[in-house]
Amino acid sequence: MSHSKIYLSPPHMTGNEQKYINEAFDSNWIAPVGRNIDLFEQDIAHYVGAKGAVAVSSGTAAIHLALSLLGVKKGDTVFCSSLTFVASANPILYQSADPVFIDSEPESWNMSPQALNRALVEAKKKGKLPKAIIVVHLYGQPAKMEEIMELSEAYDVPVVEDAAESLGSTYQNQMTGSFGKFGVFSFNGNKIITTSGGGALVSDDLEALDRARFLATQARDPAIYYQHSQLGFNYRLSNILAGIGRAQMEVIEDRVQSRKEVFESYKRALSEYVDFQCNYQSERNLCRENRWLTAFTCVDSVEPLEIIEHLREQNIEARPIWKPLHLQPLFEKCMYYTHSISENVSEEIFRSGLCLPSGSNLSKEDQGKIIDILLKNLRKESLIEEIV
Ligand SMILES: Cc1ncc(COP(=O)(O)O)c(C=O)c1O
Structure with a gap:
């Protein structure tokens, strides 16, 4: 490392x-x-x-x-x-x-x-x-x-x-x-x-x-x-x-701005490979997101845990999406209402999502490193899909 x-x-x-x-x-x-x-x-x-x-x-x-x-x-x-x-x-x-x-x-x-x-x-x-x-x-x-x-x-x-x-x-x-x-x-x-x-x-x-x-x-x-x-x-x-x-x-507005810029850079670099479902609200002009964490879901061919491991090997911390609370042993007896009878949205996001380093002090150089690693791995994944 x-x-x-x-x-x-x-x-x-x-x-x-x-x-x-x-x-x-x-x-x-x-x-x-x-x-x-x-x-x-x-x-x-x-x-x-x-x-x-x-x-x-x-x-x-x-x-x-x-x-x-x-x-x-x-x-x-x-x-x-x-x-x-x-x-x-x-x-x-x-x-x-x-x-x-x-x-x-x-x-x-x-x-x-x-x-x-x-x-x-x-x-x-x-x-x-x-x-x-x-x-x-x-x-x-x-x-x-x-x-x-x-x-x-x-x-x-x-x-x-x-x-x-x-x-x-x-x-x-x-x-x-x-x-x-x-x-x-x-x-x-x-x-x-x-x-x-x-x-x-x-x-x-x-x-x-x-x-x-x-x-x-x-x-x-x-x-x-x-x-x-x-x-x-x-x-x-x-x-x-x-x-x-x-x-x-005193600097909260600057911090929001920086996190949004971090998010935009990831989005530009990765949008070809990853499905950014969570961006949706930014396109609804009634919302401003602070982009505390850049979080997104991956297409089926990409395994988030593998990406997290690739990043970990390079001393970079990425995380899965929060595990839904209705799946936690602590809450196993609790009731849960799905989005619709056939759609269990939180479980799907948990399965396919991940969070990337998003600090307001993340340097351009470090973000570039993260993006390089992601692109290398995502390209590999999509290539495998093409060959298959
Ligand atoms: C969604 C959410 N709720 C509650 C908390 C609890 O906040 P704290 O760690 O300050 O107790 C956190 C973060 O830690 C959180 O992410």
């Missing part, structure tokens, strides 16, 4: 992070309160177009808080996209509720409104509507929010948007994360901006956000001694990490 590793989505610092970290040190606010947190929360809310934001220790914590605020409890069901990372659904289990998984639709790879509709119709017939619908914007692709919000309103079931991967993506000129009752972002080290680890809960319901702050700080009653009437969590973000977040928020 001749060159240093090319990661899928490494952190990309701006240089200003240290300045805000130093402010925390200088003022001795080395705690989960302080000026960096206040300003970071304002930045996020303003950018997303929500009335408020609460900075927390992870995106998973933000989803958990949203479900707690919605009163999700044992015996309840919560609908959730199946094609996503496990953290989208784990908080349903934290609340001892039952996940029901909803398939993707082929354009955006996100929650299929028609599968959601079937699931809601059946739930209503059984007299047991879900307590919430967790909609994921996978790899930064906005879900079909118009249809999903119509269903949410028709059945009066609140939406939690898992926008962990989609900060900066818009749908009909509105930021993802600002459609549902709650929106969730992640600032994990691999996300479009990072605080090393962290997350945010956004909403227009400021009272609910106050309750989120209360729950996230051990649900301490307003008493002079330590009194607790409710179960709380220790989920607030540190003022030091919020300093990193402040600097990162």
Whole structure:
């Protein structure tokens, strides 16, 4: 292996992070309160177009808080996209509720409104509507929010948007994360901006956000001694990490632009060989994708795992698509609604898809290397097909 590793989505610092970290040190606010947190929360809310934001220790914590605020409890069901990372659904289990998984639709790879509709119709017939619908914007692709919000309103079931991967993506000129009752972002080290680890809960319901702050700080009653009437969590973000977040928020638009350029370069180079189904939304002028990861499905003759292995041999990290949650042993007893009776879209995407290194700091030279390796292998595959 001749060159240093090319990661899928490494952190990309701006240089200003240290300045805000130093402010925390200088003022001795080395705690989960302080000026960096206040300003970071304002930045996020303003950018997303929500009335408020609460900075927390992870995106998973933000989803958990949203479900707690919605009163999700044992015996309840919560609908959730199946094609996503496990953290989208784990908080349903934290609340001892039952996940029901909803398939993707082929354009955006996100929650299929028609599968959601079937699931809601059946739930209503059984007299047991879900307590919430967790909609994921996978790899930064906005879900079909118009249809999903119509269903949410028709059945009066609140939406939690898992926008962990989609900060900066818009749908009909509105930021993802600002459609549902709650929106969730992640600032994990691999996300479009990072605080090393962290997350945010956004909403227009400021009272609910106050309750989120209360729950996230051990649900301490307003008493002079330590009194607790409710179960709380220790989920607030540190003022030091919020300093990193402040600097990162200054460049979010540049980061979106860079990821989009990375995506466009792959697309130009590979479109001859690979079926880029996930591009579809970029051609629908109502969306802007942040292209957190360049993800695409391959034609049948190409085996994604082989490509990942070829890249790994050259010290390059590529990944399969998230394994759908309804296929995870952890969730094997959960219900699953396919896109249609004959179409199981998430399983098809999982089988044929892969993600390429997409960092906003990926150099042109490194991307060129990746493309060369891909073309060599894809050409070989198509040649084999021709000979056969
Ligand atoms: C779709 C999705 N949801 C939730 C999360 C959880 O975020 P965190 O790692 O900050 O807990 C992640 C990423 O890690 C994610 O990709």
